[in-house]
Amino acid sequence: MVVSRADLADFTYFLAIARHRSFRRAGLELGVSASALSHSLKALEGRLGVRLFNRTNRSVTLTAAGDELLGAISQPFDAIGAAVEALNRFRSSPTGRVRLNVVADAGPLLLAPVLPEFTDLYPDIEVDIVASNRMVDVVEDGFDAGIRYGGTVPEDMIAQRLSADVRWVVAASPAYLARFGTPLVPEDLRDHRCLGIRLGDDRIYRWEFMGRAGEYALPVPSRILCDETRVMLDLALRGAGLMYGIKSLCAPYLRSGALQLVLEPFATSGPGFHIYYPSRRQLPTALRLLIDLIRARQPAGL
Structure with missing residues (x-):
């Protein structure tokens, strides 16, 4: 079988789908729609006479034929990509x-x-x-x-x-501190409104502090949970609660007085x-x- 230019283009699409096991994610990488990828794959499978993927509403998996094709063409296409990338050193821009x-x-x-x-x-x-x-x-x-x-x-x-390294601090608005008081030790946070942090794996972050025996993590009461610092900053500025975050992100508001640091002696630093x-x-x-x-x-x- 003679490999055509259409085959080469469709092989590129095939490799992206195989990497991601998803038409949507492959399309994001290549800058084309999922439907265009599906059309390309069907055309390639038609020309080759074999099914390359098993497709359901929930999964995209390689068939035995697809797995064999992936092993055969991955390295040559990687080499082509590396060769094209190497040409950058000859370009003025x-x-x-x-x-x-x-x-x-x-x-x-x-x-x-x-x-x-x-x-x-x-x-x-x-x-x-x-x-x-x-x-x-x-x-x-x-x-x-x-x-x-x-x-x-x-x-x-x-x-x-x-x-x-970054320094992790606790901050609140003057209005919040005037209403609820200032915590003096981390354990005081149990009686405060804290803006909780949801981590990327859906766990709730335990605020970290430096004590006499070293660093320790403390669960804090959180009626409001956030997974993004900018949202948490806005809530803290409006007096919704105490926030925990990087000092450099709070710096403009600390300088203006819109936020105040608390528990500074217990602040920790991290990578x-x-x-x-x-x-x-x-x-x-x-x-x-x-x-x-x-x-x-x-x-x-x-």
Whole structure:
């Protein structure tokens, strides 16, 4: 059988569907609709005369034929991609696309300060950011890299530090403190209104403090739960309760007096932002350039 240009294009779609086991996620990676991918796959299966995927409403799995095709063409297509990426060193202006999955706090603290300059320097590079505190598999979901706090980076990834350590503090509005009083020790929080934090894996975060015996975690009463710092900040500014977060995100409101720190002697520090990516893939030029700029400008310290 002679391989046509249509086959080569459809093989690219096939590989993306096989990576994600999802037409929707594969479409997000490639920038095409799920229906276009489905049409392409049906055409490829028709030309090859075999079914490559078993498809139901809940799952997309490779057939034996699909698994064999995946093993046969993955390496050649990876080699083609690496060869095309290597051409960036001959271009006067690098091209490419960087797709990042980042913890929400990294957006305003790490990326927003450098991206205007980055787009001026590299106008042909596209940056696609998905900000979410929910942990995802960056490989399976088609991201080039992820940015998380150092302690939450998956162990099977290459990681680079992008910021200094962060300080975790408790803050509240003057109106809240005037109404409910100021906690003097972390245990006082049991009698306060605390804005709870829902983690990316749906667990409720236990606020961490430094005591005489070292760090410890404390469950706090929470009538309101948030999974994003910006929402929690707005609630704290309106007097809804005490918030727990990164001091640098609270800094403008601390300077203006809209928020006040409490329990400062018990505040802890933790690993800052790290970028991580698969060890088995060549680092794309566009991603390397973004990492270099963040490390050079150090918007969150380093």
